[in-house]
Amino acid sequence: MRHAPHPVVWTLLYLPFGALSGFVSVALTFQASQHGLSISEGALLNGAQLLSQWLKWMWAPLVDATLSPRRWYVISTVLSAVGVLAMSILPLGPHTLGALLAIIAVASLINSVVGMSVEALMASSTTPEQIGRVSAWFQVGNLGGAGAGGGLGLWLFQKLPSAWMTGAIVGGLFVLCCAGLRFTAGGPSPSHGTVSSPGAGAAVRQVIRDLGTMLKTRGGRLAVILCALPVGTGAAQGILTQATVAAAWGAGAKQVALVQGFLSAVVTALGCFAGGALCRRLHPRTAYAAIGLGLAAIAVVMGAGPASVSAYVAGSLIYAFGVGLAFAAFTALVLDAMGPGSAATKYNVFASLANFPLWWLGLLLGLVAEKGGPRRMLFTEAALGVAGVILFALTARLARPRPEVASTRDS
Numbered sequence: 001m002r003h004a005p006h007p008v009v010w011t012l013l014y015l016p017f018g019a020l021s022g023f024v025s026v027a028l029t030f031q032a033s034q035h036g037l038s039i040s041e042g043a044l045l046n047g048a049q050l051l052s053q054w055l056k057w058m059w060a061p062l063v064d065a066t067l068s069p070r071r072w073y074v075i076s077t078v079l080s081a082v083g084v085l086a087m088s089i090l091p092l093g094p095h096t097l098g099a100l101l102a103i104i105a106v107a108s109l110i111n112s113v114v115g116m117s118v119e120a121l122m123a124s125s126t127t128p129e130q131i132g133r134v135s136a137w138f139q140v141g142n143l144g145g146a147g148a149g150g151g152l153g154l155w156l157f158q159k160l161p162s163a164w165m166t167g168a169i170v171g172g173l174f175v176l177c178c179a180g181l182r183f184t185a186g187g188p189s190p191s192h193g194t195v196s197s198p199g200a201g202a203a204v205r206q207v208i209r210d211l212g213t214m215l216k217t218r219g220g221r222l223a224v225i226l227c228a229l230p231v232g233t234g235a236a237q238g239i240l241t242q243a244t245v246a247a248a249w250g251a252g253a254k255q256v257a258l259v260q261g262f263l264s265a266v267v268t269a270l271g272c273f274a275g276g277a278l279c280r281r282l283h284p285r286t287a288y289a290a291i292g293l294g295l296a297a298i299a300v301v302m303g304a305g306p307a308s309v310s311a312y313v314a315g316s317l318i319y320a321f322g323v324g325l326a327f328a329a330f331t332a333l334v335l336d337a338m339g340p341g342s343a344a345t346k347y348n349v350f351a352s353l354a355n356f357p358l359w360w361l362g363l364l365l366g367l368v369a370e371k372g373g374p375r376r377m378l379f380t381e382a383a384l385g386v387a388g389v390i391l392f393a394l395t396a397r398l399a400r401p402r403p404e405v406a407s408t409r410d411s
Contacts (some may be wrong), residue, residue, distance in 0.1 A: 018145025026150025043366025081171030083107025088167025136276025151261015232326030249312030271324020
């Protein structure tokens with residue numbers, strides 16, 4: 001265990017990961033319907049970004065078995081900046097949708113390594129007593145970065161004369177985050193130079209052993225199940241960002257950039273700190289499930305509320321706070337369950353599982369909003385969230401260890 005830096009370092013280092021997500025889900029997605037895309041087509045932008053996020057367990061062992069987390073961070077952050085620039089250069093419209101989806105998917109794949117490298121560094125220096133606090137600051141970089149990247153990207157798209165300038169500025173800010181590495185230790189070191197070397201094979205086998213050890217524990221199995229359910233996903237945020245959907249409440253670009261971007265960054269950060277504090281009082285699994293029910297309630301209230309700009313602003317910000325709670329609880333849940341060794345792989349097994357319902361639910365909610373309206377979309381998310389918590393509670397009860405019953409029969 002290396003000396004732990006102040007948790008704000010994880011916020012800074014994780015910003016490029018969150019900001020690329022926000023750039024796609026807010027800055028690009030808002031403009032989708034303005035450039036001739038339907039609501040369901042607009043949802044594909046975020047779907048392309050999330051595709052690699054639930055498949056990333058496949059390449060996560062590379063971070064554990066090759067190079068070092070610090071080197072991976074620099075490489076992937078610079079390439080993520082190039083990806084944002086490419087998204088900005090390509091015009092948005094029906095005829096370029098396929099090419100844009102491909103760019104987003106590749107950039108997101110590269111960007112996933114940004115997250116993996118930070119997770120490996122963080123896990124190697126976090127003690128059990130620090131889990132709640134570190135989880136909060138870590139998710140501030142993720143969700144706060146998403147809000148800041150989305151809000152800044154949308155504002156720059158509206159203000160600058162050429163779209164490529166937006167990508168250049170946002171990408172440049174990504175690269176500046178590499179300065180945070182100077183405050184970290186090196187993290188876990190690979191035992192070899194290349195993947196094809198004998199040492200690489202041994203490292204990969206060790207990764208598999210570490211993963212198997214984690215899955216043999218009851219806590220590891222329950223955490224896997226909870227992550228795979230549509231609980232606390234925050235998937236409705238990506239739909240509420242679209243111009244056509246926001247217009248159902250009378251909201252426009254100004255309100256979306258504010259509540260899904262800049263203000264969302266602040267509010268989700270507060271939610272992350274509150275979620276971290278909650279996980280110091282409750283077991284992370286319990287906190288995560290309870291927060292999932294809270295997000296479902298928020299969705300119901302917003303869906304049943306008035307169709308006004310103020311209702312959109314208030315509902316979106318309260319929802320963003322709930323998302324902050326959920327994501328901080330998720331990180332605490334994973335750090336509690338994963339144990340030592342192969343941090344990048346194990347963390348990203350959980351992250352991949354959690355991103356799968358976020359991916360398919362986002363696509364489903366886009367279709368529901370297009371066919372049945374935004375309110376039905378919110379009710380659908382709430383119903384699936386409640387069903388997920390009920391299913392987890394039943395599973396946890398069935399998986400509870402049975403106490404050994406001593407026989408009272410006389411021999």
